Amino acid sequence: MSITPITELNSRARDIFRVVVESYLGTGAPVGSRTISKLAGLNLSPASIRNVMQDLEELGLLAAPHTSAGRMPTESGLRLFVDGMMQTAEPSAEDRRAIEARLSDGGPIEEALSAATLALSGLSACAGIVMVPKREPVMRQFGFVPLSRNQALAVLVGEDGSVENRVVDLPDNVTPSALNEAANYMSARLSGLTLGEARLRLRAELDADRAAINGAARELVERGIAIWSSDMENRPVLIVRGQANLIDETASADLERVRQLLDELEGKQEISRLLESALAGTATKIFIGSENKLFSLSGSSVIAAPYRGGDGRVLGVVGVIGPTRLNYARVIPMVDFTAQTLSRLMR
Known part of the structure; x- marks a missing residue:
């Protein structure tokens, strides 16, 4: 299904779409028209909001999981939001200190890579991952x-x-x-x-x-x-830490999704193949749900960024795996900063 360009949405539709997505990412719950109407600055009636939400649903950007339960973004909607509407910034000073503290202990590079996954897992409440391509030293x-x-x-x-x-x-x-x-x-x-x-x-x-x-x-x-x-x-080519973070307070309502995701994390070779596509990239990559068939059943997202050696050559990939309901605006720069910090350690 092709994704509707952001330019095809008028300002009213963009405002309502943004509110739905940001509320869903924060709470994990569908958002109703009455909730949106109470937000300052919109000045729209619940009926007007319902009409716009219906239009967004017909475009494939929103979905109603249950009758009269409000709307939530689809995977296409999340992709549109991440690529065209989301505002990202540098990681907070607190996040930067936490990442740098984990990676500044010295020791073998394997320990630094493991520390990177633990740092990302703890800060993002997801599973932290790092891929080290197999290579034989000369x-x-x-x-x-x-x-x-x-x-x-x-x-x-x-x-x-x-x-x-x-x-x-x-x-x-x-x-x-x-x-x-x-x-x-x-x-x-x-x-x-x-x-x-x-x-x-x-x-x-x-x-x-x-x-x-x-x-x-x-x-x-x-x-x-x-x-x-x-x-x-x-030698492991994929280090995964923090799988327990994936079993959160919402897991009881979606145990099958969580079970499927944990099974996917056990199949490290499959995830390694997915992450290999990030090795050739120059920036952070984001895979949302069924955009990759590996996560088509569990509905999970992957955010991954390459880290480099002193000669600028890509050595591996670091990132997180979690539900599609991620705080993308916070986690994306966090993953990017971790990759940059690892790259500095490799020099």
Whole structure:
């Protein structure tokens, strides 16, 4: 269904439409003509308002869920409001402080991403989401630092300067010279490759008995590659926090919608595919209800914005998922500010 351009609505229709949408977003309840007539500045009778609301319903912008229960915006109406009528501003100083406080603790980038979802979830009363595209680092150098007789710290330095550590179990009776031999072999033979490429080269050389490495050092190399590969494959590409926020005081009247939404959040791969469309964007994207078939049953909205690295390249997406009855004017700039804050941390 095509959306009616805002220019086709006269001033009276726009005023009444705005009141209906803003009241619905604030209360979640349909709005009646008598309620609208009591608002200062309109100077319209309930009968005149009902006629305009009927016209808006015929245009597909409003709907009446029950007989004489007032009107509420349709998904097309919400899209028209968000794109053509809503006024957004910078996040409040309080919201900015809350987001920055969550993201300023330092630590691994995974912790910052998780903190971003918690901040958005708490401030928006929705579920916070962040997507981290899967990527394999290109290796520059490997090292093994002994921790005990049975364990060592496997250190991977990427070509982008990133450093990551993982604990690896050692074969029996590994000597310091074997640790050095394994690290030197990996750095010399596997530098410039991704983990997947390194795994293939290592297997080919071992199978052909061309690897200039033997015994415990060879096993160390295999274990090092295995633990890094497993870590990258299992690293979450989508972090979701605050699902409990979706079960609010209105949930009892719409339990099926909430159940469907929670099921959708469990299917993270589907949501990841949805968010991938925001990776190519330069600004915040808004998906309302059945505009995306993933949420056609639960009637949910997604607000998502890309965050970037120091080179300006998009690294991932951060946002919220909630009911279509969102405070869009507040949440959209909040998501955008969180994406900007994450981008600053990535530099």
